[in-house]
Amino acid sequence: MNSHEKLGLMKTLAMLLNGLELIGPARGPGVRISGVCYDSRLAQKDSLFVCVPGTRTDGRHFVRDAMARGAVAIIAQTEMDLGPETGFARVPNSRAALAAIAANFFDRPASKLKLIGITGTNGKTTTSLLLESILRRAGLNPGVLGTLAYRWAGHEIPAPMTTPESLDLQGLFYRMVKDQVSHVVMEVSSHALALERIAGCEFTTGVFTNLSQDHLDFHATMEDYFAAKKRLFLNYLTSRSSAAVINVDDEYGARLIENGACRAERLIGYSAGPGAPDHHAQTVFAQNPVFSPFGITATVHAPGGPLAIESALMGKLNLYNILAAISAAVSLDIAPGAIEEGIRNLSRVDGRLERVEIPERCGFQVVVDYAHTPDGLQKALACIREMTQKRLIAVFGCGGDRDRKKRPIMGEVAARLADIVILTSDNPRSEPPEDILDQIEEGVKRSSIPFLAPPELALASKGCIRKSDRREAIELAVSIASPGDMIFIGGKGHETYQIIGETRHSFDDRLVVEDCLKEWNAPSPVRSI
16 A cells, blocks of 8 residues: 555655755755655655564665665665665654655645544544544535544545554545545554654644553553553644643543643543543533433533434443544534534444344344453443343453453453353464463453353353354354343454454454344344444
């Protein structure tokens, strides 16, 4: 996705280096460049190759390959002797340089868009889709960049990562400007912030949803994780018209405000109740929310007056997402009617507390969710718990080659909040699935929940079992469910694959439920609602 030779753009090396910090003078500033890449395999005639250091290797080892494919200029952090005909510039940080070069190559498209950045551990995707719905209802033309897809003006591209690499991001902005997009709602990951993917962007609004343990395989500590998130508010809300939207009920959100980490001119705090801390911010808060398996109703107090909220989304965690979207819309001066209608119009979010429609005669319900952190799992199970008549059956696992510290914590959370816990695989990658389950089980054993055999689970009020095969785990959950039970399948949500080793296998939790329900002579296909 990172070669742009076919766009017809042409720049000199000097033009691309405008505004960059260099170590020594650039060589060949007049070299003409028609494309930029950071993957040598995508280098073409007259392209510029930026040597980006990776986790496993360094782009500087692929310079000769890029030149053989047609690259005429190189950017690197180390000095290189490439001959008199090849342009070259040495930079202190090639990732930051890539972002600046990309912006220059595409004529700074971000400056022509209103950017809304949403960061935090949980809630980014749902908040972004709620805000997209509001903006559309207000008659605007928004684009969305996030976990589910990159979407704008009739275009939709699968998302290989939550926040694109800087070159790809600027290319998407360029296309959005061409298609007259007005606003871009972006999920901004901690990886993107730490790796300079949004360097050079200026955001109109920054939203902080919450922070809880995740990605500690990448960030050394929670404080490092928080420091990465803070960068959105410290470095990218720089104009006098920018706004920071902060969840003041969250410990880290409160710290953002107390420590003066928000550089925005306007501060809007949001809270699930009127007793929010007073941080001298405008406050958006909910009053008398009502939760049911069919949605949320509430009155929300906002600076422009009260809003009557009706949403098909479920649970308190989605109330927070709604409040975040309302607060962002307030920061953009969206009319109250458009806010109310925009929230009402979003009936579901792919893989986020998504009810799976099953025959009424089955008597139980199934919910699929992306929760893959301790906090996300806790909030999702607590939400479902309130709507469960009898037993809550939780099927979940933890991803391989990712933060191992959260595994026992998630096991403890599931054992505490669910009645029946079925431990299974969730993208084990290179790790043996049973090793991952061993670590989750450490947390389960801190509770009094007994480990049972499959035949015992059908009538048990409490129990846990391991089924490393995810399909078998889901089949077991459906087979033991009784009228009034609720099945929660966590971890994958919208994902349609299972990564085992280095291979992606087709796998969709919702379709597995469909297969199981064929035994009930269920109508096909089963639809998510």
